[in-house]
Amino acid sequence: xxxxxxxxxxxxxxxxxxxxxxxxxxxxxxxxxxxxxxxxxxxxxxxxxxxxxxxxxxxxxxxxxxxxxxxxxxxxxxxxxxxxxxxxxxxxxxxxxxxxxxxxxxxxxxxxxxxxxxxxxxxxxxxxxxxxxxxxxxxxxxxxxxxxxxxxxxxxxxxxxxxxxxxxxxxxxxxxxxxxxxxxxxxxxxxxxxxxxxxxxxxxxxxxxxxxxxxxxxxxxxxxxxxxxxxxxxxxxxxxxxxxxxxxxxxxxxxxxxxxxxxxxxxxxxxxxxx
Numbered sequence: 001x002x003x004x005x006x007x008x009x010x011x012x013x014x015x016x017x018x019x020x021x022x023x024x025x026x027x028x029x030x031x032x033x034x035x036x037x038x039x040x041x042x043x044x045x046x047x048x049x050x051x052x053x054x055x056x057x058x059x060x061x062x063x064x065x066x067x068x069x070x071x072x073x074x075x076x077x078x079x080x081x082x083x084x085x086x087x088x089x090x091x092x093x094x095x096x097x098x099x100x101x102x103x104x105x106x107x108x109x110x111x112x113x114x115x116x117x118x119x120x121x122x123x124x125x126x127x128x129x130x131x132x133x134x135x136x137x138x139x140x141x142x143x144x145x146x147x148x149x150x151x152x153x154x155x156x157x158x159x160x161x162x163x164x165x166x167x168x169x170x171x172x173x174x175x176x177x178x179x180x181x182x183x184x185x186x187x188x189x190x191x192x193x194x195x196x197x198x199x200x201x202x203x204x205x206x207x208x209x210x211x212x213x214x215x216x217x218x219x220x221x222x223x224x225x226x227x228x229x230x231x232x233x234x235x236x237x238x239x240x241x242x243x244x245x246x247x248x249x250x251x252x253x254x255x256x257x258x259x260x261x262x263x264x265x266x267x268x269x270x271x272x273x274x275x
Contacts (some may be wrong), residue, residue, distance in 0.1 A: 003028045004103035004268075005075065007096065007122070011047035011062075011088055012039045013220075014128070014144070015108035017253025018260045019046055020060045023086060025261060030075050031062065031088040032096065036227070040220030040236050043192060043247050049088040051223050058249055061085045068096055075100075097121055104264055107132070108256075110144065112162040124267045126260055130159045140263040142256055150252065151259040153266075176216070178235030180228040181208035187224065193246045194218050196237065210234070217241050 006022050011033045023029050037047035048055035049062040063085040065071035071087035105122035113131040119138050129144040141154040184206035196212040203210040220236035
């Protein structure tokens with residue numbers, strides 16, 4: 001019995017909660033990303049492999065593959081947490097689906113709108129967050145909004161509309177988000193995991209200062225090679241000041257991963273995998 005193949009669109013921190021859970025459950029996984037991912041929590045994102053060639057998140061190793069053939073070869077080799085790597089490729093249009101037929105396709109871009117996803121693209125199609133309606137766009141939609149409904153599965157209908165308001169951590173919502181003062185590239189003056197204080201200059205976008213909006217640990221920062229725009233989210237400060245959390249998958253990401261696994265079980269009649 002072969003291990004099922006999952007293609008994941010998106011390699012950010014929330015997507016990586018799903019990816020690692022699937023890998024550890026016996027799935028063979030392939031990750032699709034854009035050329036310059038705008039991820040903030042790079043240490044816990046599969047997309048980090050795009051920048052550095054490889055990255056390991058909680059024991060799962062990700063490898064950037066420049067060619068489809070390399071990614072497919074790595075996928076066909078099978079994956080175990082201890083020995084194998086999860087291929088990550090640049091393929092925003094999902095052209096890989098012309099070559100392989102995954103058991104499940106998961107849109108975890110969290111783009112909040114549909115960028116070409118269809119329930120016809122795979123036997124099982126699952127989407128995270130708003131912008132999708134089941135069963136038209138996918139077979140299941142996972143709720144990503146924090147609260148009692150986080151992780152609930154809709155087999156008919158949609159997730160809650162995007163509010164544009166970040167989740168609250170110790171009473172802080174929008175204030176904990178670091179936004180770009182203008183257009184250009186970030187030159188950081190602080191590193192992920194570092195404690196920062198309100199008003200501290202933590203970097204520059206061209207010549208404009210990037211200021212820490214509150215005290216806490218710098219949990220995320222956009223990569224220096226990604227061009228940013230004014231008011232764009234480029235960082236995240238955690239007022240709980242737990243440095244260890246910068247290198248661990250969040251509770252929200254883990255919850256979403258569990259829901260994706262549940263949806264797959266329900267739609268497939270159970271996990272059929274072999275290592």
